[in-house]
Amino acid sequence: MFAFLQATSNHMQMSNITDPNIVQYxxxxxxxxxLQFGDEISKDINAMILNVAAWLDEYTFEGFxxxxxxxxxxxxxxxxxxxxxSEVLSMLxxxxxxxEENENPEPPGTVTIPVYYGGASGPDxxxxxxxxxxxxDEVIAMHTQPExxxxxxxxxxxxxxxGGMDERLATPRQESPRAKxxxxxxxIAGSQTGVYPLxxxxxxxxxxxxxxELFDLSKExxxxxxxxxxxxxxxxxxxxxxxxxxxxxx
Amino acid sequence: xxxxxxxxxxxxxxxxxxxxxxxxxxxxxxxxxDTLALxxxxxxxxxxxxxxxxxxxxxxxxxxxxxxQLIAITGGNLSPQIDGVPLTMWKPVYVREGAKxxxxxxxxxxxxxxxxxxxxxxxxxxxxxxxxLRGGMGGWEGRALKKDDFIPFNAIYQGQxxxxxxxxxxxxxxxxxxxxxxxxxxxxxxxxxESIAAFFSQPFAIxxxxxxxxxxxxxxxxxxxxxxxxxxxxxxxGTIQVPAQGVPIVLMADHQTTGGYPRIAQVISADLxxxxxxxxxREITFELITLEEAQALLLAQEQQMNQLRQTITLKYx
Numbered sequence: 001m002f003a004f005l006q007a008t009s010n011h012m013q014m015s016n017i018t019d020p021n022i023v024q025y026x027x028x029x030x031x032x033x034x035l036q037f038g039d040e041i042s043k044d045i046n047a048m049i050l051n052v053a054a055w056l057d058e059y060t061f062e063g064f065x066x067x068x069x070x071x072x073x074x075x076x077x078x079x080x081x082x083x084x085x086s087e088v089l090s091m092l093x094x095x096x097x098x099x100e101e102n103e104n105p106e107p108p109g110t111v112t113i114p115v116y117y118g119g120a121s122g123p124d125x126x127x128x129x130x131x132x133x134x135x136x137d138e139v140i141a142m143h144t145q146p147e148x149x150x151x152x153x154x155x156x157x158x159x160x161x162x163g164g165m166d167e168r169l170a171t172p173r174q175e176s177p178r179a180k181x182x183x184x185x186x187x188i189a190g191s192q193t194g195v196y197p198l199x200x201x202x203x204x205x206x207x208x209x210x211x212x213e214l215f216d217l218s219k220e221x222x223x224x225x226x227x228x229x230x231x232x233x234x235x236x237x238x239x240x241x242x243x244x245x246x247x248x249x250x
Numbered sequence: 251x252x253x254x255x256x257x258x259x260x261x262x263x264x265x266x267x268x269x270x271x272x273x274x275x276x277x278x279x280x281x282x283x284d285t286l287a288l289x290x291x292x293x294x295x296x297x298x299x300x301x302x303x304x305x306x307x308x309x310x311x312x313x314x315x316x317x318x319q320l321i322a323i324t325g326g327n328l329s330p331q332i333d334g335v336p337l338t339m340w341k342p343v344y345v346r347e348g349a350k351x352x353x354x355x356x357x358x359x360x361x362x363x364x365x366x367x368x369x370x371x372x373x374x375x376x377x378x379x380x381x382x383l384r385g386g387m388g389g390w391e392g393r394a395l396k397k398d399d400f401i402p403f404n405a406i407y408q409g410q411x412x413x414x415x416x417x418x419x420x421x422x423x424x425x426x427x428x429x430x431x432x433x434x435x436x437x438x439x440x441x442x443x444e445s446i447a448a449f450f451s452q453p454f455a456i457x458x459x460x461x462x463x464x465x466x467x468x469x470x471x472x473x474x475x476x477x478x479x480x481x482x483x484x485x486x487x488g489t490i491q492v493p494a495q496g497v498p499i500v501l502m503a504d505h506q507t508t509g510g511y512p513r514i515a516q517v518i519s520a521d522l523x524x525x526x527x528x529x530x531x532r533e534i535t536f537e538l539i540t541l542e543e544a545q546a547l548l549l550a551q552e553q554q555m556n557q558l559r560q561t562i563t564l565k566y567x
Contacts, residue, residue, distance in 0.1 A: 223275040
C-alpha cells in the first residue's frame with residue numbers, strides 16, 4: 001500500500017536535509033493533512049515545500065487526492081475511507097525524515113506583467129498611499145522596483161502569491177471582502193502582493209490592473225505563472241492597457 | 251436526444267463530484283454541493299457514481315424530455331412533477347418523449363439533483379464536467395442553464411419501464427436537523443475562550459450572502475487574541491473562516507483553493523449534505539467532535555453506500 005516509502009532511499013541527490021523538528025503536522029478537516037514549515041515567508045522554506053510536492057509527484061500513495069503548496073505549508077488531500085489520518089501522518093513523518101534536498105530545477109525566466117495603476121482600475125491606490133503617507137507615484141515606483149518570486153498559486157485559478165514586496169508597502173486587508181474584484185486587478189494584502197486572474201470576491205487593496213490573461217483554458221497549460229517563477233511589474237498608461245487588451249481579443 | 255429548458259429556475263448547473271488535481275494551479279474544485287444526493291441518484295440508475303447531473307436550486311427549472319429516458323431525482327424536495335403529476339423521488343423513473351418536468355415548492359432542503367441514465371453529454375474541462383460559475387468554466391458553456399438550452403444525453407435507455415422500488419432515502423440525513431458537526435480548524439487556538447464558547451453555544455443564521463462559493467453567517471462576532479495577519483494557506487469545502495470583523499464564513503463547493511483568514515473550525519464531510527441543503531435564514535448550531543469520530547462517520551457512510559450499491563445491482567438483476 002505504501003510502496004513509495006521504500007523508494008525514497010535512491011531518490012534525489014542530496015545536500016541539505018530538511019530538519020524534521022521544524023515540521024508541524026495538523027489536520028484540515030477529515031480529508032486533508034497540513035505540513036507546516038515555520039511561519040515566515042522564505043525561499044528556503046519554499047524550496048522544501050516544492051521538494052515535498054516533487055516527491056509526491058513521484059511517489060503517490062493509495063487514497064492520495066492532490067496537494068496544495070502555500071507559503072509555509074503544503075496541504076495534502078486524501079480519501080479518508082481509503083486511508084486514515086494516523087496512517088497518512090506516520091507515512092509523511094517517515095518521508096520527511098528520509099527527505100533530502102532536491103537539486104533545484106533550472107529557474108524559469110522573468111515574466112513582465114504590465115500594470116495600469118490607479119484610476120478606476122486601482123480604487124485603493126490612494127488609500128495605500130495615504131496609509132503610508134506617500135505619494136501615489138512613490139507607491140507605484142516602490143511596487144514596480146523589485147523582482148518578485150511566485151511562491152504559490154492559489155485562491156483562484158492562476159492567482160500568483162508573490163514574495164519580494166517592499167515591506168514599506170505592507171497594508172492590511174479590507175475589513176470585509178469586496179463582492180466583486182475585476183479580472184487582472186493587482187492588489188496588496190498585508191505584506192503580500194498579487195494579481196486577480198478572474199472576477200472574484202476578495203479583500204485585497206486593489207492598486208491597479210493588468211491586461212494579461214493569467215488563466216486561459218484555451219492554452220495547454222492554462223496558468224501563465226507557476227511556483228518558482230520570477231516576475232516584474234511594469235507601469236503602463238490607460239491607452240496602453242486598452243491596446244494590449246484589444247490585441248489579445250479580450 | 252436530450253432535455254430542452256423551458257424555464258431555467260433560480261440556478262441550474264451541471265455538476266459532478268468535482269474537479270480534483272488542479273488546486274495547486276488555483277483551480278477551484280466545484281462539483282455538487284450535495285455529493286451524497288448526486289451519488290445516490292447515479293446509483294439508482296446504475297451510472298458511475300461521479301457522473302454529472304443537473305443541480306437545481308430552490309426554484310427548480312421547467313424542461314422537456316426530447317427522447318424517452320430513465321431519470322432519478324434526489325436531494326432536497328422541490329416538489330418535482332412530470333406533466334403536473336407528482337414524481338416520486340429516490341427511485342428510477344421512466345419518462346416518455348415530450349414529458350415535461352417541473353418543480354413546485356421547496357418542502358425540504360434547497361438543492362435537488364436530476365440524474366439521467368449514463369449522464370449528460372457535456373465536455374470535460376480539466377477532467378470534470380462540473381460548472382465553475384465564477385470562472386465561467388466547465389459544465390454547460392461554463393454557466394447556469396438558460397431558456398432554450400438543449401443538453402444532450404450520453405446514451406439512450408432501452409431497459410425496463412416499471413420500477414416498484416426506491417432506495418437510498420434511509421441513508422440521507424434529516425434535513426430539518428440544524429446541528430452541524432465540526433472539528434477544530436488550524437487556527438482554533440487563536441480565538442478567545444469567550445468566542446470559542448459562543449461559537450458552540452449560540453446559534454448562527456445563514457445570511458442572504460450565501461451561494462455555491464460560501465455562506466456568510468450572522469450571529470455572535472468572534473474575537474482572536476492572536477491578531478497577526480495570517481499567511482495564505484489551503485482551505486476546503488466546509489472550512490469556517492473568520493475575517494477581521496469577526497463574522498464567520500463557511501466555504502462551500504466553489505471555495506477558493508487557499509485563503510488568508512483564520513480557520514476556526516471545519517465542518518465534517520458527513521455533514522456537508524446538511525449544510526448544502528440549508529437556505530438563507532436557517533439557523534445552525536455547531537457541535538465539536540474529534541477527527542477520529544468524523545472519519546468513523548464518513549467510513550460508516552461509505553460502507554452504507556457500498557451496501558446500497560449492491561442492493562441496487564441486485565434489483566437490476
